[in-house]
Amino acid sequence: MRVVDLIIKKKNGETLSRDELHFLISGYVNETIPDYQISSLLMAICFQGLSEHEQSDLTLEMLESGERIDLSAVNGICVDKHSTGGVGDKTTLVVAPLVAACGMKMAKMSGRGLGHTGGTLDKLEAIPKFRIALSGEEFFRQVDEISLAVAGQTANIAPADKKLYALRDVTGTVEAVGLIAASIMSKKLASGASHILLDVKVGDGAFMKDLASAQELAEAMVAIGNRQGKKTVALLTDMDQPLGSAVGNSLEVIEAIETLKGRGPKDLETLCLEIATKLLLMTGFEKTREEAFERATTALKDGAALEKLKQMIFYQNGDVRVLEDYSLLPTAKRVIEVKNKSAGYVRKVHALEIGNAAMLLGAGRATKDDLIDLAVGIKVHAKVGDYLEAGDLLATVHANDKHIEEAIQKVEAAFEMVSEKVQPNKLILDIIE
Amino acid sequence: MRVVDLIIKKKNGETLSRDELHFLISGYVNETIPDYQISSLLMAICFQGLSEHEQSDLTLEMLESGERIDLSAVNGICVDKHSTGGVGDKTTLVVAPLVAACGMKMAKMSGRGLGHTGGTLDKLEAIPKFRIALSGEEFFRQVDEISLAVAGQTANIAPADKKLYALRDVTGTVEAVGLIAASIMSKKLASGASHILLDVKVGDGAFMKDLASAQELAEAMVAIGNRQGKKTVALLTDMDQPLGSAVGNSLEVIEAIETLKGRGPKDLETLCLEIATKLLLMTGFEKTREEAFERATTALKDGAALEKLKQMIFYQNGDVRVLEDYSLLPTAKRVIEVKNKSAGYVRKVHALEIGNAAMLLGAGRATKDDLIDLAVGIKVHAKVGDYLEAGDLLATVHANDKHIEEAIQKVEAAFEMVSEKVQPNKLILDIIE
Numbered sequence: 001m002r003v004v005d006l007i008i009k010k011k012n013g014e015t016l017s018r019d020e021l022h023f024l025i026s027g028y029v030n031e032t033i034p035d036y037q038i039s040s041l042l043m044a045i046c047f048q049g050l051s052e053h054e055q056s057d058l059t060l061e062m063l064e065s066g067e068r069i070d071l072s073a074v075n076g077i078c079v080d081k082h083s084t085g086g087v088g089d090k091t092t093l094v095v096a097p098l099v100a101a102c103g104m105k106m107a108k109m110s111g112r113g114l115g116h117t118g119g120t121l122d123k124l125e126a127i128p129k130f131r132i133a134l135s136g137e138e139f140f141r142q143v144d145e146i147s148l149a150v151a152g153q154t155a156n157i158a159p160a161d162k163k164l165y166a167l168r169d170v171t172g173t174v175e176a177v178g179l180i181a182a183s184i185m186s187k188k189l190a191s192g193a194s195h196i197l198l199d200v201k202v203g204d205g206a207f208m209k210d211l212a213s214a215q216e217l218a219e220a221m222v223a224i225g226n227r228q229g230k231k232t233v234a235l236l237t238d239m240d241q242p243l244g245s246a247v248g249n250s251l252e253v254i255e256a257i258e259t260l261k262g263r264g265p266k267d268l269e270t271l272c273l274e275i276a277t278k279l280l281l282m283t284g285f286e287k288t289r290e291e292a293f294e295r296a297t298t299a300l301k302d303g304a305a306l307e308k309l310k311q312m313i314f315y316q317n318g319d320v321r322v323l324e325d326y327s328l329l330p331t332a333k334r335v336i337e338v339k340n341k342s343a344g345y346v347r348k349v350h351a352l353e354i355g356n357a358a359m360l361l362g363a364g365r366a367t368k369d370d371l372i373d374l375a376v377g378i379k380v381h382a383k384v385g386d387y388l389e390a391g392d393l394l395a396t397v398h399a400n401d402k403h404i405e406e407a408i409q410k411v412e413a414a415f416e417m418v419s420e421k422v423q424p425n426k427l428i429l430d431i432i433e
Numbered sequence: 434m435r436v437v438d439l440i441i442k443k444k445n446g447e448t449l450s451r452d453e454l455h456f457l458i459s460g461y462v463n464e465t466i467p468d469y470q471i472s473s474l475l476m477a478i479c480f481q482g483l484s485e486h487e488q489s490d491l492t493l494e495m496l497e498s499g500e501r502i503d504l505s506a507v508n509g510i511c512v513d514k515h516s517t518g519g520v521g522d523k524t525t526l527v528v529a530p531l532v533a534a535c536g537m538k539m540a541k542m543s544g545r546g547l548g549h550t551g552g553t554l555d556k557l558e559a560i561p562k563f564r565i566a567l568s569g570e571e572f573f574r575q576v577d578e579i580s581l582a583v584a585g586q587t588a589n590i591a592p593a594d595k596k597l598y599a600l601r602d603v604t605g606t607v608e609a610v611g612l613i614a615a616s617i618m619s620k621k622l623a624s625g626a627s628h629i630l631l632d633v634k635v636g637d638g639a640f641m642k643d644l645a646s647a648q649e650l651a652e653a654m655v656a657i658g659n660r661q662g663k664k665t666v667a668l669l670t671d672m673d674q675p676l677g678s679a680v681g682n683s684l685e686v687i688e689a690i691e692t693l694k695g696r697g698p699k700d701l702e703t704l705c706l707e708i709a710t711k712l713l714l715m716t717g718f719e720k721t722r723e724e725a726f727e728r729a730t731t732a733l734k735d736g737a738a739l740e741k742l743k744q745m746i747f748y749q750n751g752d753v754r755v756l757e758d759y760s761l762l763p764t765a766k767r768v769i770e771v772k773n774k775s776a777g778y779v780r781k782v783h784a785l786e787i788g789n790a791a792m793l794l795g796a797g798r799a800t801k802d803d804l805i806d807l808a809v810g811i812k813v814h815a816k817v818g819d820y821l822e823a824g825d826l827l828a829t830v831h832a833n834d835k836h837i838e839e840a841i842q843k844v845e846a847a848f849e850m851v852s853e854k855v856q857p858n859k860l861i862l863d864i865i866e
Contacts (some may be wrong), residue, residue: 007605011479035469040604043476046444171473172440 003027003037011044018057025061029160035167042164042173050178052223058178059224062186065160069107069192074144076105077283080193081275082184084208084217085115086201087355088242088380092120092150093256094264094272097308100147101299102276103285107143108150109157109191116355116364118249118372121152126250126329126374130318146311158186177213181220189228195282196225196232197275202429203240205351211236211429218432231282236430237271241349241384244268248363248377248398250329257323260306267383267427273297274428330375332398338408340388344417347384353414354378354395360403360410376400378411385424388417436460436470444477451490458494462593468600475597475606483611485656491611492657495619498593502540504625507577509538510716513626514708515617517641517650518548519634520788521675521813525553525583526689527697527705530741533580534732535709536718540576541583542590542624549788549797551682551805554585559683559762559807563751579744591619610646614653622661628715629658629665630708635862636673638784644669644862651865664715669863670704674782674817677701681796681810681831683762690756693739700816700860706730707861763808765831771841773821777850780817786847787811787828793836793843809833811844818857821850 001023010016016024024041027033050058071078079099083089096106110132113119121132134142134151142149161183168174188196200208200218208214218234225232237243244265246255258264259272276296277289286292299305306323313320322328358364362373379396382388395411397404434456443449449457457474460466483491504511512532516522529539543565546552554565567575567584575582594616601607621629633641633651641647651667658665670676677698679688691697692705709729710722719725732738739756746753755761791797795806812829815821828844830837 004603004605007476011476011605035467036472036600037604039469040472040476040606043440043444043473043480044605046477047480167469170437171470172437172444172477173473 003033007037007041007044010041010048013048015051016054021054021057021061025058025065025160029065029163038164039167039171039173042168042171042176042179045179046173046176049176050182052220055178055182055220056224056227058182059185059189062158062160062164062182063189066158066190067155068190069109069155071107071140071192073140074105074107076147077195078105078107078143078193079195079197079279079283080106080108080188080191081197081199082188083199084184084201084206085113086239086243087116087205087351088244088247088252089201090123090244090246090252090256091199091268091272091275093123093253094259094268094305095275096148096150097260097312098272098276098296098299098305099279100308101304102280102295104279104283105143105147107139107192108148109153110150112365116359117247117252117377118364118374120150122372122374123249123252124150126253127313127322128319128328130313131316134316142315146308146315148308148312149316150312151316157190161186177217177220181217181224185221185224188225189230194230195279196230197279197282198222198232198234199275200234200236201239202236203238203351205242205355206239215430215432222432233278233282233431233433235274235278235428236432238425238427238429239351240425242351242354242380243271245379245381246377247354247358247380248361249372249374250331251377251379251398253329254326257306257309260300260309262301269300270427273300332375332400334399334404336397336399336404336408337393338395338397338411340382340390340392340394340415340417342417343389344387344419345422346382346386346388346415347418347422348416349380349382349384350414350416353410354380357397357407357410357414360407361397361399362402373400373402382415383424385422436466440470440474440477443474443481446481448484449487454487454490454494458491458498458593462498462596471597472600472604472606475601475604475609475612478612479606479609482609485653488611488615488653489657489660491615492618492622495591495593495597495615496622499591499623500588501623502542502588502625504540504573506573507538507540509580510628511538511540511576511626512628512630512712512716513539513541513621513624514630514632515621516632517617517634517639518546519672519676520549520638520784521677521680521685522634523556523677523679523685523689524632524701524705524708526556526686527692527701528708529581529583530693530745531705531709531729531732531738532712533741534737535713535728537712537716538576538580540572540625541581542586543583545798549792550680550685550810551797551807553583555805555807556682556685557583559686560746560755561752561761563746564749567749575748579741579748581741581745582749583745584749590623594619610650610653613650614657618654618657621658622663627663628712629663630712630715631655631665631667632708633667633669634672635669636671636784638675638788639672648863648865655865666711666715666864666866668707668711668861669865671858671860671862672784673858675784675787675813676704678812678814679810680787680791680813681794682805682807683764684810684812684831686762687759690739690742693733693742695734702733703860706733765808765833767832767837769830769832769837769841770826771828771830771844773815773823773825773827773848773850775850776822777820777852778855779815779819779821779848780851780855781849782813782815782817783847783849786843787813790830790840790843790847793840794830794832795835806833806835809835815848816857818855
């Protein structure tokens with residue numbers, strides 16, 4: 001087998017076999033195949049795509065390049081969720097305890113990642129003393145005892161994916177549905193959960209800008225999961241405006257806690273209940289949608305889910321007093337109100353602009369060595385469809401010292417007001433299962 | 434400027450500016466841009482192509498990465514010819530002396546190259562003591578005094594092309610018209626000639642398998658040349674069967690000499706006269722096609738062109754006795770006749786199969802470090818359209834010790850006989866100017 005022949009095969013639109021993908025991926029990980037051949041192959045894949053078989057085979061090759069989490073020692077059904085990422089997406093902070101309160105187990109390995117805010121791990125680190133670095137043993141014991149843990153990777157998961165992703169990032173080959181699907185699913189399959197719920201974000205603030213490409217990605221991922229015997233469902237959800245109100249690490253932790261207290265933004269609450277409902281049905285914990293929704297709603301409203309978050313913070317050494325005293329979280333020096341200029345309906349809240357404003361304030365990372373300011377961020381007070389008078393609050397900017405004026409300008413620019421009535425955005429756009 | 438943004442720009446089908454191409458090519462040559470980004474860009478170019486402007490700009494960037502030959506010290510009009518390569522293509526060995534005998538000058542830097550036989554330099558080295566490594570000074574003086582020289586590169590021509598070609602070769606990105614055109618033309622423009630005749634081979638034994646893609650390449654190269662003020666014309670010529678009869682280094686030298694004696698194969702003679710005629714018209718040496726053709730034919734028939742070859746061999750220290758005594762050239766130990774099995778017309782002489790047979794015997798190089806056996810090769814005695822009885826000679830295989838049986842099988846397989854009459858192949862398929 002010669003690498004160049006396989007590159008040309010893919011360039012010509014042919015299908016690579018499992019053996020050929022094994023040769024390529026194992027050779028790349030072992031450094032017998034150089035970056036420059038793989039990047040050329042990746043670009044050919046961007047144009048020619050990957051068949052369903054190839055996507056599945058590539059996923060397995062990346063999965064098998066590393067370790068798998070063995071959750072067999074954990075009693076109960078382990079579920080996992082994954083979001084493709086968006087602005088203000090703090091869903092995991094609500095869903096993990098909610099799912100645990102509903103009787104399922106969530107052993108979630110999360111990441112930091114690049115983006116407008118930190119990843120779930122960064123957000124959790126806003127909680128004083130919270131430990132994200134658990135040993136494998138601690139992680140499994142915690143899941144077994146309190147049904148949930150959210151921690152950094154305890155194992156060497158899919159190293160091929162890490163190496164490939166780093167290469168894709170600098171060679172213009174990130175955007176290819178098959179590669180994205182294989183990358184996500186190799187890590188999800190390694191996580192050991194038997195049921196996987198994917199939240200594929202769609203819109204201006206998401207990686208997938210339109211419904212059709214999001215559907216294509218969701219279908220690819222669901223096919224890969226199901227082919228490996230993991231029940232996999234994807235929700236396609238709106239990211240044309242930020243999810244909930246808070247964008248920024250501390251601010252999002254507060255909003256997640258508020259949601260677990262039944263006082264969260266409507267869209268965030270709805271999405272979290274929908275995810276929990278779906279997981280209850282997928283796992284067979286409930287037979288009908290009504291019963292599943294009822295069970296999830298009850299766990300949210302009666303404080304059981306909040307209690308689960310408290311247990312998790314306690315087990316992971318965090319200061320549980322934050323649940324009642326948000327001043328224990330990092331707090332920005334300045335809070336600047338951004339007001340509406342002329343009365344009308346909100347037609348758009350450009351998620352990407354809000355995200356970029358948060359990034360400017362220091363809430364996110366552009367490169368993996370950047371430091372995050374956990375305190376800063378933006379709270380969005382108006383949603384698409386709302387009617388606002390002139391002078392009403394659009395947003396508050398929580399800033400320390402960095403790029404305050406530019407961030408405010410971006411926030412102002414993010415809101416599009418019109419005089420005609422506007423329909424609110426639909427939150428759940430599609431379900432692929 | 435970020436490399437990844439330029440890769441994505443090309444991936445999206447946009448056009449790169451001269452500045453952007455300069456940034457990419459100079460960065461690649463200076464090793465500030467790594468192979469893996471360039472290979473990804475090259476694959477994107479394979480899918481999205483290059484505009485006429487981009488092709489021209491890329492050519493100039495590659496040209497300017499190295500030295501140009503300055504022929505201003507040479508009196509007279511310097512012309513150049515280039516063939517995209519085919520099986521049995523010894524045209525330069527005939528055309529260079531023919532053109533010189535017609536009053537033009539040809540200062541040709543040639544290569545060894547990979548392929549079924551060696552390059553022009555290898556063929557010339559079949560002549561005992563022939564020197565291909567001339568100093569710049571020797572090269573220019575020779576051209577000035579006897580109007581022709583064929584030698585190895587005396588200068589660092591288009592190093593960017595060398596680096597890019599080596600990368601393309603291992604990343605499946607050789608076949609892209611814009612890249613091929615820029616690669617060839619960067620070297621032709623560096624050669625210093627004012628008039629360039631391109632011989633673009635078309636067919637089974639050529640890089641371009643069909644007329645449409647050959648036309649596309651020819652048009653691209655002619656546009657690049659003319660845009661730089663060099664009169665450039667391309668002939669598209671048949672490579673569905675070997676050119677002439679001889680395939681192999683010594684054998685091709687003999688055939689070139691025979692052609693200069695007026696006893697060469699019809700197709701080779703016709704092509705060489707056509708090239709010389711075209712160059713006489715391009716340079717304005719003659720006004721009409723009839724006069725130009727007459728001048729070229731005379732130079733061939735009256736021995737003036739043969740005399741030029743003799744001068745060149747003499748100037749380059751070769752043994753001029755080879756012109757009369759072919760036994761001074763490397764000679765194979767065995768000559769095996771391959772005979773026709775059943776009477777009929779020749780429908781095909783698969784050039785690629787003949788080339789592969791020559792390669793098996795040792796006539797060519799697969800990698801640049803391979804040694805060539807100058808003595809071996811194949812003589813093809815039947816052309817498409819010929820009628821042959823059973824037992825008539827198809828070819829003779831000139832072999833030493835290597836792969837004789839396999840080569841004979843390939844030669845036999847190369848001939849396709851049918852019972853219906855067959856038209857001979859058309860030699861000149863198109864002219865782009």
